[in-house]
Amino acid sequence: xxxxxxxxxxxSRQKPDFSYEIVIGRDLFPQIADYLKSANLASKYxxxxxxxxxxxxxxxxxxxxxxxxxxxxxxxxFEAGEENKTVATWDRISNDIARAGFGRDSSxxxxxxxxxxxxxxxxxxxxxxxxxxxxxxxxxxxxxDSSVGGKVAVDTPHGKNRRGAFYHPKRVFIDIDTLRTxxxxxxANGLAETVKHxxxxxxxxxxxxxxxxxxxxxxxxEIFLELAKxxxxxxxxxxxxxxxxxxxxxKLNYGHTVGHAIEKLSDYKIHHxxxxxxxxxxxxxxxxxxxxxxxxxxxxxxxLLRNLGLPVNIPKEMTADEIIKQTxxxxxxxxxxxxxxxxxxxxxxxxxxxxxxxxxxxxxVRSALQETGAD
Ligand SMILES: NC(=O)c1ccc[n+]([C@@H]2O[C@H](COP(=O)([O-])OP(=O)(O)OC[C@H]3O[C@@H](n4cnc5c(N)ncnc54)[C@H](O)[C@@H]3O)[C@@H](O)[C@H]2O)c1
Ligand SMILES: [Zn+2]
Numbered sequence: 001x002x003x004x005x006x007x008x009x010x011x012s013r014q015k016p017d018f019s020y021e022i023v024i025g026r027d028l029f030p031q032i033a034d035y036l037k038s039a040n041l042a043s044k045y046x047x048x049x050x051x052x053x054x055x056x057x058x059x060x061x062x063x064x065x066x067x068x069x070x071x072x073x074x075x076x077x078f079e080a081g082e083e084n085k086t087v088a089t090w091d092r093i094s095n096d097i098a099r100a101g102f103g104r105d106s107s108x109x110x111x112x113x114x115x116x117x118x119x120x121x122x123x124x125x126x127x128x129x130x131x132x133x134x135x136x137x138x139x140x141x142x143x144x145d146s147s148v149g150g151k152v153a154v155d156t157p158h159g160k161n162r163r164g165a166f167y168h169p170k171r172v173f174i175d176i177d178t179l180r181t182x183x184x185x186x187x188a189n190g191l192a193e194t195v196k197h198x199x200x201x202x203x204x205x206x207x208x209x210x211x212x213x214x215x216x217x218x219x220x221x222e223i224f225l226e227l228a229k230x231x232x233x234x235x236x237x238x239x240x241x242x243x244x245x246x247x248x249x250x251k252l253n254y255g256h257t258v259g260h261a262i263e264k265l266s267d268y269k270i271h272h273x274x275x276x277x278x279x280x281x282x283x284x285x286x287x288x289x290x291x292x293x294x295x296x297x298x299x300x301x302x303x304l305l306r307n308l309g310l311p312v313n314i315p316k317e318m319t320a321d322e323i324i325k326q327t328x329x330x331x332x333x334x335x336x337x338x339x340x341x342x343x344x345x346x347x348x349x350x351x352x353x354x355x356x357x358x359x360x361x362x363x364x365v366r367s368a369l370q371e372t373g374a375d
Contacts, residue, residue, distance in 0.1 A: 018150070018168040018243070020168060020169060020170055020171050020172065021171055021172070022147075022148060022171075022172040022174060022232045022236070023035075023171065023172065023173050023174065024174040024176070024225060024228050024229055024232065025174070025175065025176070025225070026175065026176050026177045026221065026225070027175065027177055028173050028174075028175035028177075029061055029062050029065040029175065030065055030068075031173070032062065032065065032066075032109075032134070032136065032173050033065045033066050033068065033069040033071060034069065035134075035171060035173075036066065036069075036071055036107075036134075037069045037070075037071060039170065039171075041107040041132045041134075041170060042105055042106045042107030042131070042132065043072070043105045043106065044072045044073065044074070044101075044102055044105070044106045044107075045066060045071060045072065045073035045074075045106065045107050045108070045109055046073070046074060046076055046097050046100075046102055046106060046107070046108050046109070047059050047062055047063060047073055047074070047075045047076065047109045047111050048076050048077075048078075048093060048108060048109065048110055048111065048112075048116060048119070048120035048123065049075060049076070049077055049111045049112045049116055050077065050078055050079065050080035050081075050084075050112050050113075050115065050116050051077055051078070051079050051080045052080040053080070053111060053112040053113070053116065053138055054075070054077050056181035058111060058112075058138060058178055058181075059075045059077075059111055060075075062109070062111055062136070063075055073109070074100055074102075076093050076096055076097060076100075078092070078093055078119070080115070081115070081268070082115055082155070082263070082268040082271070082272070083267070083268050084115070085115045085118060085119050085153075085154050085155050086154055086155060086156070087154055087156060087163060089119060089154070090119060090122055090123055090126075090154050090163075093119070093120075093123055094123050094126070094127055097123070097127065098127075102127075103128060104128040104129075104131060106127075106131055107124075107131055107132045107133060107134070107170075108120055108121075108123060108124040108127070108131060108132075108133035108134075109133065109134050109136060110124075110133060110134070110135050110136065110137075110147075110169075111136045111138065112136075112137075112138050112139075112142070113137065113138060113139035113141060113142045113146075113186075114137075114139065114141050114142045114145070114146035114147075114272065116138075116142075117135055117137055117142050117146050117147050117152075118146060118151075118152055118153050118154065118161070118164070119152075119154055120133065120152075121133060121135070121150075121151075121152030121167055121169070122152040122153055122154055122163070122164055122165060122167075124152070124167060125152055125164075125165040125167035126165070130167065132170045133167075133169050133170065134169050134170050134171050134172065134173065135147035135148075135169045135171075135172040135173070136172075136173045136175065136178075137172070137174060137178075138175075138178040138179070138182070139179070139182060139186055139189075139190055140179065140182065140186065140187050140189070140190025140191060140194075140224065140227075141186075141189055141190035141192075141193055141272065141273055142190070143174045143176075143179075143190070143224075143228045143231070144190055144191075144193045144194050144197070144227065144228065144231040144232075144235075145190075145193040145197075145231065145235060145252075147169070147172050147174070148172060148232055148235045148236060148239065149235060149239045149249075149252075150166050150167055150168035150169065150239075150243070151164065151166060152164050152165055152166075152167050153165070158329055159260070159264065159329035159330065159331070160260045160263065160264060160331075161331065162331070166243065166244060166245075172232075174228050174232070176221045176224050176225050176228065177221065179219070179221070179224060180221075185271075186271075187216075187219060188273065188274070188308055188309040188310050189271045189272065189273035189274060190273055191209075191216070191273065191308045191310065192255075192272075192273035192274065192276045192277040192280070192305070192308075192310055193231070193273060193276065194209060194227055194231055195209065195277070195280070195301070195304055195305060195308065195310075196252070196254050196255055196276065196280060197230070197231050197234045197235065198304075198346065198347070199254060199280065199301060199343055199346055199347070199349075200234075200238075200251045200252070200254050200341075200343070200347075200349050201234050201237075201238065201251070201347065201349075202230075202234060202347055203345075203346050203347030203348075204347075205230055205234070205347075206300065206301075206304060206346050206347070208230075209227075209304060209308075210303075210304055210307070212226075213307055213308070216308070235252070238251060238252060247354045247355060247356060248354070248356055249356075250332070250341060250355065250356040250357050251341055251349045251356050253332060253341050253357070254280060254283060254341040254343065254349065255276040255277070255278075255279035255280030255281075255282075255283055255341075256276060256279055256330075256341075257279065257283070257327050257330050257332060257338055257339065257340050257341070258275075258278065258279035258282040258283065258323060258327060258369070259272070259275040259276035259277075259278065259279030259280075260275070260279075260326075260327075260330055261279075261323045261326035261327045261329075261330070262275040262278055262279065262314065262315075262318065262323065263275040264326055264329075265318055265322060265323065265326055266315070266318075270311075270315070273310070274310060274311050277305050277310035277311055277312065278311055278312060278313065278314055278372065280301060280305070281298075281301070281302060281305070281312050281313075281372050282314075282365075282368050282369055282372050283340055283341065283342055283343070283368075284297070284298045284301055284343060285298065285368035285371050285372060286340060286342060286360055286364055286365060286368040287342040287343055287344070287350070289364050289367060289368055290342070290360070290364060292342060292343075292344055292350055293342070293343055293344060293345060294345070297343070297345045297346050300346050301346065312372075313372060313373035314369065314372050314373040314374040315373075316373065316375070317375075318374055318375070319374055319375040320365075320366045320369040320370055320374040320375065323369055323374060324338070324362060324365060324366065324369070327365075332357055334359075337359045338359070338360075338365075339357040339358060339359055339360075340357060340358060340359075340360050340365075341356055341357055342358065342360075
């Protein structure tokens with residue numbers, strides 16, 4: 001028998017540099033057009049957005065800013081809502097774009113909240129095997145978190161974000177003025193990830209948010225500019241250390257094991273940030289029950305979440321058993337067991353040999369869930 005032949009595809013010298021800039025400011029649409037014109041990303045731009053963002057005319061304004069610079073674009077819209085962040089919507093919009101004559105020389109603009117960003121980013125990652133895209137986040141959540149880091153995905157019946165990729169945008173434009181049309185409840189929804197950043201990485205940031213509650217409450221654009229800057233710096237720093245989520249990047253999943261389960265069990269009626277807020281309370285209590293975290297640290301987190309109008313209790317109708325069952329579908333689960341990111345104190349996460357996640361005995365999870373209001 002002859003030995004099999006081996007042909008090697010040697011990519012070791014290829015070092016793609018996926019670095020990109022996050023531009024944070026006000027009234028940025030003309031600058032987006034200037035950037036696209038000079039970067040010459042594509043011959044045509046597909047602006048992907050949802051029905052609510054469209055209703056407030058942001059896509060029309062962006063279309064006209066591009067048009068003024070002689071750039072060709074077309075707007076593609078899907079029905080707003082997490083329940084539409086699906087393979088079916090990915091397929092439909094991809095087909096619409098293809099049918100409109102877009103090819104490999106085109107580029108995608110994700111204009112909207114995290115749902116648009118995740119879905120449009122996944123379309124960009126897969127359309128004709130990948131076309132460049134930019135993120136233009138329009139919610140507090142997307143400006144704090146989802147538009148940065150290159151995680152793109154859609155949900156499946158088996159769980160959240162179960163089809164996706166790591167695919168970085170060419171640039172992110174955070175235009176604070178797009179928040180002007182955001183419903184009040186969506187502000188709180190986005191602030192949960194802001195609190196998460198403070199807990200996982202920056203104790204002083206928690207005090208800063210606490211001290212600026214009045215400005216946050218009055219939706220002052222300047223404070224949201226400062227928050228976007230701080231959030232993006234924290235997230236960028238973590239992503240730089242660990243782009244493909246093998247270690248420290250897992251910290252960003254704080255509150256998300258139970259958060260995702262609650263989102264799914266509520267049929268996405270409880271929004272992401274609200275679910276993560278409750279999930280952080282459960283994870284903090286797990287950490288205390290394992291004797292890692294002190295009660296006074298949990299109290300600091302709870303006070304800030306409450307002050308920001310975020311929920312801290314599990315809805316009455318949910319049982320600990322169904323939440324535990326749902327957590328097994330989480331992407332972080334390994335060998336059939338859910339894993340948790342746990343804080344040591346406000347500003348520092350537990351490392352677990354650099355993994356930043358750990359399995360937790362079921363009875364410890366159950367008692368933390370019950371303390372947080374589950375049946
Ligand atoms: N990729 C990541 O790293 C990452 C990180 C965190 C969250 N996420 C994902 O982000 C999603 C949640 O994002 P979200 O909270 O932004 O949800 P979303 O995109 O559904 O936006 C919330 C609501 O606000 C509306 N909206 C958006 N911008 C608006 C504006 N300027 N004016 C008026 N209405 C506007 C939307 O239509 C929607 O009804 C989840 O799917 C979550 O999984 C991803
Ligand atoms: Zn999140």
